Amino acid sequence: MYAYDEIDRTLVNERVSEFRDQVKRRLSGELTEDEFKILRLQNGVYLQLHAYMFRVAIPYGTLASNQLRALAHVARKYDRGYGHFTTRQNIQFNWIKLAELPDALADLAEVGIHAMQTSGNNMRNVTSDQWAGVAPGEIEDPRIWSELIRQHTTLHPEFSFLPRKFKIAITASDHDRAAIKIHDIGLRLIKNEKGETGFEVLVGGGLGRTPFIAKTIKHFVHGRDILSYIEAILRVYNQYGRRDNIYKARIKILVHELGIEKFSREVEEEWQHIRNSSLQIDDEVIEDIRSRFTYPAYEKLPHNPDELRQAAADPDFEAWRKNSVAPHKNPGYSIVTISLKPIGAPPGDATAEQMDALADLADKYSFGEIRVGHEQNLALPHVAKRDLPGLWKALDKLGLATPNVNLITDIIACPGLDYCSLANARSIPIAQELTRRFANHELANLIGRLHINISGCINACGHHHVGHIGILGVEKNGEEVYQITIGGRADESAALGNLIGPGVKFDEVADVVEDIVEAYLALRERPEELFMDTVKRLGVEPFKERVYATR
Amino acid sequence: MPLVNGGKIADDSFVKLAVDTPLPESGDVLVPAERFIGEVDTLLKRAGKVGVIWPNNRDIAELVPYLGKIAVVALVFPTFRDGRAYSQARLLRERYNYRGELRATGQVLRDQFVFMLRAGFDSFEVKKQADAEAFMQTAKRYSVFYQPTGDGRITALHRRMQLRHSEGVGT
Numbered sequence: 113m114y115a116y117d118e119i120d121r122t123l124v125n126e127r128v129s130e131f132r133d134q135v136k137r138r139l140s141g142e143l144t145e146d147e148f149k150i151l152r153l154q155n156g157v158y159l160q161l162h163a164y165m166f167r168v169a170i171p172y173g174t175l176a177s178n179q180l181r182a183l184a185h186v187a188r189k190y191d192r193g194y195g196h197f198t199t200r201q202n203i204q205f206n207w208i209k210l211a212e213l214p215d216a217l218a219d220l221a222e223v224g225i226h227a228m229q230t231s232g233n234n235m236r237n238v239t240s241d242q243w244a245g246v247a248p249g250e251i252e253d254p255r256i257w258s259e260l261i262r263q264h265t266t267l268h269p270e271f272s273f274l275p276r277k278f279k280i281a282i283t284a285s286d287h288d289r290a291a292i293k294i295h296d297i298g299l300r301l302i303k304n305e306k307g308e309t310g311f312e313v314l315v316g317g318g319l320g321r322t323p324f325i326a327k328t329i330k331h332f333v334h335g336r337d338i339l340s341y342i343e344a345i346l347r348v349y350n351q352y353g354r355r356d357n358i359y360k361a362r363i364k365i366l367v368h369e370l371g372i373e374k375f376s377r378e379v380e381e382e383w384q385h386i387r388n389s390s391l392q393i394d395d396e397v398i399e400d401i402r403s404r405f406t407y408p409a410y411e412k413l414p415h416n417p418d419e420l421r422q423a424a425a426d427p428d429f430e431a432w433r434k435n436s437v438a439p440h441k442n443p444g445y446s447i448v449t450i451s452l453k454p455i456g457a458p459p460g461d462a463t464a465e466q467m468d469a470l471a472d473l474a475d476k477y478s479f480g481e482i483r484v485g486h487e488q489n490l491a492l493p494h495v496a497k498r499d500l501p502g503l504w505k506a507l508d509k510l511g512l513a514t515p516n517v518n519l520i521t522d523i524i525a526c527p528g529l530d531y532c533s534l535a536n537a538r539s540i541p542i543a544q545e546l547t548r549r550f551a552n553h554e555l556a557n558l559i560g561r562l563h564i565n566i567s568g569c570i571n572a573c574g575h576h577h578v579g580h581i582g583i584l585g586v587e588k589n590g591e592e593v594y595q596i597t598i599g600g601r602a603d604e605s606a607a608l609g610n611l612i613g614p615g616v617k618f619d620e621v622a623d624v625v626e627d628i629v630e631a632y633l634a635l636r637e638r639p640e641e642l643f644m645d646t647v648k649r650l651g652v653e654p655f656k657e658r659v660y661a662t663r
Numbered sequence: 664m665p666l667v668n669g670g671k672i673a674d675d676s677f678v679k680l681a682v683d684t685p686l687p688e689s690g691d692v693l694v695p696a697e698r699f700i701g702e703v704d705t706l707l708k709r710a711g712k713v714g715v716i717w718p719n720n721r722d723i724a725e726l727v728p729y730l731g732k733i734a735v736v737a738l739v740f741p742t743f744r745d746g747r748a749y750s751q752a753r754l755l756r757e758r759y760n761y762r763g764e765l766r767a768t769g770q771v772l773r774d775q776f777v778f779m780l781r782a783g784f785d786s787f788e789v790k791k792q793a794d795a796e797a798f799m800q801t802a803k804r805y806s807v808f809y810q811p812t813g814d815g816r817i818t819a820l821h822r823r824m825q826l827r828h829s830e831g832v833g834t
Contacts, residue, residue, distance in 0.1 A: 119819045123807040130804050134774065142793065150744055151774055233744065263809040263819060269781035270753055270812070273746025350750045385758060390811035390818075397820050400827065 132214035156227035172240035184467035235265035242485035275353035276361035293606035316367030319572035344383035408479035413444025423501035460488030528568030535568035537585025665795035740769035756783035
C-alpha cells in the first residue's frame with residue numbers, strides 16, 4: 113500500500129475546496145453549464161441519462177480496507193447503495209446529487225481517495241496490473257513507478273487541456289494483465305543488460321471509433337528518464353494532436369497520420385531538450401516513494417496445508433479454488449480473484465454491504481488490501497493458503513464466490529443505454545442473458561477461457577474490439593443492432609477482433625454467441641485448445657459458415 | 664475585459680491593432696503575428712512598446728529572434744479547453760528564456776490561473792470582472808505542486824527530499 117503523506121493530503125484537500133467553490137459558482141449561476149462542464153469532468157463528474165455520475169480513481173487498482181469502506185459509505189450515503197467497478201480501475205456511482213458531491217469528495221479525501229482527472233481531456237488514472245507486487249516472476253513492483261507517474265500527471269500545468277483524454281498503463285510481468293497495448297501510452301517494465309530498470313514505451317493504442325494496437329516507440333527508456341520521455345510525448349501531442357474533430361483527437365490518430373517513425377523523431381527531438389532537466393529522477397526519489405509502500409509481513413507457511421487438503425473433498429470449494437485462486441510469489445499464500453459477475457447480475461457492480469464485508473475479509477485474510485482489475489473483478493492479494501476454505505465460505509455467503517473468473521460468464525460490459533447518455537444500445541441486459549445461458553459451471557469450464565466484451569456504442573468502453581468475442585451495440589433505423597467480432601484480445605498478444613457477419617437484433621445476440629461457442633467446441637483440435645487459439649488457427653470463415661448457415 | 668498584471672487589476676497601456684489598422688505614431692501596441700513578422704522593422708523603430716499576439720497553432724520558435732525587443736507576448740486560448748498555449752508559454756520561458764510580459768488572452772477564467780502561473784504567464788486578460796477580482800485569492804488555492812516547471816515553485820518530490828534530509832540531521 114502507498115501511504116499518503118501530509119503533502120499528498122494537502123493537495124487532495126485543496127482540490128476538494130476548489131471543487132466546492134466551483135459547484136457553488138455553478139449553483140449560483142456564476143458559471144454557465146458549458147464552463148462548468150470541463151471543471152466537473154476534471155473531477156470525474158458526468159451528466160448521464162438520469163443523473164450525475166461520479167467516477168472515483170483507484171490508482172493502479174490498489175485499495176486499503178478503510179478506503180473500500182469509504183467507497184461503501186459514499187454508495188450508501190450519497191447514492192443508491194451500490195457502485196460499479198470499471199475497466200480502468202475506477203468505481204462509478206450513478207445517482208449522485210451535484211450539491212452533495214463536494215461532501216462526498218471530502219469524505220473520500222479523508223482516506224486518501226480522489227476523483228481527479230477520472231474524466232475530461234487530461235491524463236487519466238494511471239492503471240497497472242492488479243497482481244502487482246505479488247505475481248510470481250514479476251520484474252519489480254510496477255506500482256512504485258505508477259505512483260511516481262500518478263503524481264507527475266496530477267494537475268499538470270501544461271497537459272490538463274489536451275486534445276483528448278490520455279491513458280497510461282504499466283505492467284511488469286510477461287503476461288500483461290494491464291492491457292497496455294490499448295492505452296495511449298503503455299509501459300512495460302524491463303531491465304537492461306546492466307540490470308537497470310527501464311521501460312519499453314508503447315504509444316498510440318486505443319479502442320473507440322478507430323481502434324489501434326499501440327506501437328513500440330522506444331525499446332528502452334531508463335527509469336530515471338521516464339518522466340521526461342512521457343513529457344516529450346505529451347508536448348508533441350498537445351501541440352499537434354487534432355482539435356478539429358473529437359473522433360480524431362486521440363494520440364493514436366496523430367501517430368497514425370504522422371507514422372510511428374516521424375512521430376518518434378518529433379518526440380526524440382523534444383526529449384533531447386528536456387531529458388537532462390529537473391525531470392530526471394534520482395534514485396533517492398524512487399526510494400522515497402518505495403519506502404511509502406508497505407508490504408505484508410508474510411509468515412513462512414506450508415504451500416499445501418491440512419486445511420486445504422481437507423476442504424478438497426468439497427466439490428464446490430474445489431471448483432472455486434481451481435477457478436479463482438492463483439499462485440502468489442510466496443508459496444504459502446495465494447491471490448484470490450473475487451468475481452463481480454454473478455449469474456444474472458450487471459457485471460462489475462458491488463453493493464455497499466458487499467464492499468464493507470469485503471473490507472472486513474481483507475482485514476482478516478489479506479493484510480487489509482484489496483485490488484481492482486480491468487476485468488471488473490476484485491482480488492485479495494495476500495491470502496494464506498490455510499485460510500482459503502474459511503474465506504470461500506464467507507465469500508459464498510456474500511454472493512461473491514461465483515467460480516467463473518476468465519470463463520464465458522466473466523463478461524466485461526459498459527453501462528450502456530441503461531445509464532449512459534452516449535450509448536446507442538443496451539449492454540447490461542445482454543450480459544445478464546449470456547450469464548444465464550452459460551450458468552452451468554460444467555459447461556463454462558468445458559468451454560474454458562473465453563472473454564466476452566460488450567459495448568453499447570462505438571466509444572468502446574466495454575472494450576469489444578479486444579474481446580475474444582466482442583459485441584458492439586449500434587442503432588440502425590431506430591433499432592438496437594449488435595455487431596459481433598471474434599479473435600480480439602487485450603493481453604501481450606493484443607489483437608482486434610474480426611467481424612463475423614451482419615449485425616443481429618437484441619433478441620438474437622445470445623443465440624449467436626451460443627452458435628459461436630458450439631462451432632468452437634466442434635472445431636477445436638483438443639479440449640486444451642482455447643477459443644482464441646482455434647480462431648487464430650482457422651480464422652473467421654468456419655465460424656461464420658456455421659453461425660450464419662441457418663440465419 | 665479587465666487585465667490582471669502583477670497580481671492585481673491594472674490599466675492596459677497596449678492598444679490592440681488589427682491586421683489593417685493604421686499604425687499610431689506613438690503609444691504601446693499589440694499586433695497580430697503575421698503583421699508583426701511583416702512590419703517588424705517599422706514597428707520596432709517607432710516610439711512606444713511593441714507586443715505580439717501569437718496564435719496557438721503557429722510555431723513559437725519563429726519568435727525567438729525578436730524576443731529581446733518585444734515587451735509583451737500574448738498567447739491565445741480560443742476556448743479554455745484548448746491548451747496549446749500552455750506548451751508555448753513553457754517553451755518561451757524555459758527554453759527561450761523570454762523574460763518580458765507573457766499575457767494570457769481569450770477565454771481566461773479563474774479556474775486556469777494556477778495552471779497559467781505555473782506555465783509562466785504573468786498577465787491575464789480575464790473574461791469576467793469577478794474572476795479578475797478573485798485573482799490573488801485563487802492564485803493561492805494550491806500550495807502543493809507535483810511537477811517542476813520554470814516558475815521555480817518547489818515540487819512535492821523535492822520537498823520530501825528536504826524533509827528527509829532535515830529529519831536526518833542529528834539522528
